[in-house]
Amino acid sequence: MKRVQDFRVKHYRRLNSDNYILTLSSDSDVEIVKPGNFAEIKIPDTPDVFLRRPISILDVDHNANTISFYIKAVGKGTRKLGTLAINSVVNIVYPLGNSFTINKQKNVLLVGGGSGIAPFILLANKLKNENTAITFLIGARSKGDVFLTDEFSKYGNVLITTEDGSFGEKGLVTQHSVFTDSFNFDHIYTCGPDPMMKAVAKIANKKYINCEASLENMMACGIGACLCCVTPTIAGNKCVCTEGPVFNTKELKW
Ligand SMILES: Cc1cc2nc3c(=O)[nH]c(=O)nc-3n(C[C@H](O)[C@H](O)[C@H](O)COP(=O)(O)OP(=O)(O)OC[C@H]3O[C@@H](n4cnc5c(N)ncnc54)[C@H](O)[C@@H]3O)c2cc1C
Ligand code: FES
Numbered sequence: 001m002k003r004v005q006d007f008r009v010k011h012y013r014r015l016n017s018d019n020y021i022l023t024l025s026s027d028s029d030v031e032i033v034k035p036g037n038f039a040e041i042k043i044p045d046t047p048d049v050f051l052r053r054p055i056s057i058l059d060v061d062h063n064a065n066t067i068s069f070y071i072k073a074v075g076k077g078t079r080k081l082g083t084l085a086i087n088s089v090v091n092i093v094y095p096l097g098n099s100f101t102i103n104k105q106k107n108v109l110l111v112g113g114g115s116g117i118a119p120f121i122l123l124a125n126k127l128k129n130e131n132t133a134i135t136f137l138i139g140a141r142s143k144g145d146v147f148l149t150d151e152f153s154k155y156g157n158v159l160i161t162t163e164d165g166s167f168g169e170k171g172l173v174t175q176h177s178v179f180t181d182s183f184n185f186d187h188i189y190t191c192g193p194d195p196m197m198k199a200v201a202k203i204a205n206k207k208y209i210n211c212e213a214s215l216e217n218m219m220a221c222g223i224g225a226c227l228c229c230v231t232p233t234i235a236g237n238k239c240v241c242t243e244g245p246v247f248n249t250k251e252l253k254w
Contacts, residue, residue, distance in 0.1 A: 002096065003031050009088045010066060015147045020082050021058065023068040024090055030065050033057050034099035035123035036214055036246045039069070040222040042091040043077045044084060053077040054219045054241070056118035056191075057095060067094070070118040070148065096222060097245045100212055105132050105186035111173055111200050113139040116192030117148055119214055123189060124155035135159065135185070139173035139196065142166050174199040185209055191216070194254075201249035211249040215240045 007024035014020050040052035058068045073079045084090065100123050108127060110120050117138060127134055134156030140146045143166040152158045160168025161176050169176050173196060184207075190200045191214040204211035217229045217240040224242035231240055232253040238244065
């Protein structure tokens with residue numbers, strides 16, 4: 001159920017100067033969250049950052065009443081969220097949006113870049129419960145931009161590409177050797193920059209593999225009212241905040 005809830009900053013895990021994991025805790029229960037859901041986070045004590053910021057839910061712990069987010073600091077809001085004092089109050093609206101489809105697939109590929117890797121922990125957890133074999137393919141500029149691989153390796157095989165070749169194979173994710181002519185997956189999930197997701201969708205379509213992409217369009221209201229997040233689909237424009245963020249790529253007019 002969608003809820004507005006006050007949490008407190010419990011812990012920061014610094015991944016590098018711009019990337020961090022923020023864990024928030026609550027005195028009350030944390031809602032059930034599905035893989036792909038996101039939260040709209042109010043930025044505390046920053047009146048000029050008026051709109052809440054959409055951030056994917058990385059993980060929840062129902063025993064400890066915690067929720068966590070992987071955040072890349074790109075502007076005022078995401079920088080402020082990384083500098084709060086422990087115990088500061090953070091108000092969030094969650095869980096928002098739809099979620100990835102899980103259909104007892106045998107063998108799936110999860111392709112992520114940048115902050116797009118965030119929904120993959122909850123997704124991998126659900127897939128593991130279905131005994132699905134998981135391959136992660138993570139793309140980054142350089143070795144220092146590759147995060148969460150230890151966490152991913154608990155769920156499956158982790159493949160890396162970096163643009164400068166400092167870690168894993170050199171090149172873009174779509175140039176990885178996993179995409180040979182004989183590659184075969186039941187389903188591909190992707191989240192990250194639009195050009196990456198479009199290239200992944202193209203490969204999936206060519207091989208007749210079902211592919212879902214989680215879009216990160218800019219958002220304002222987060223509740224389907226302002227229409228600033230719309231994406232064109234074969235069924236007309238759809239709001240990414242309420243009808244997404246996850247879309248079957250065959251639906252998208254890319
Ligand atoms: C459904 C959804 C899930 C997301 N999940 C995550 C996540 O898990 N972790 C994470 O770090 N970020 C995530 N984002 C992106 C995040 O919402 C933006 O980075 C954030 O709103 C920027 O706020 P800001 O105040 O720091 O930056 P601003 O000052 O608002 O903007 C700074 C720069 O970031 C760019 N920017 C702003 N919003 C976006 C966006 N949505 N996508 C790409 N560039 C943007 C602006 O063009 C500008 O160049 C998600 C976005 C969506 C829509
Ligand atoms: S953000 Fe306003 S309609 Fe989606």
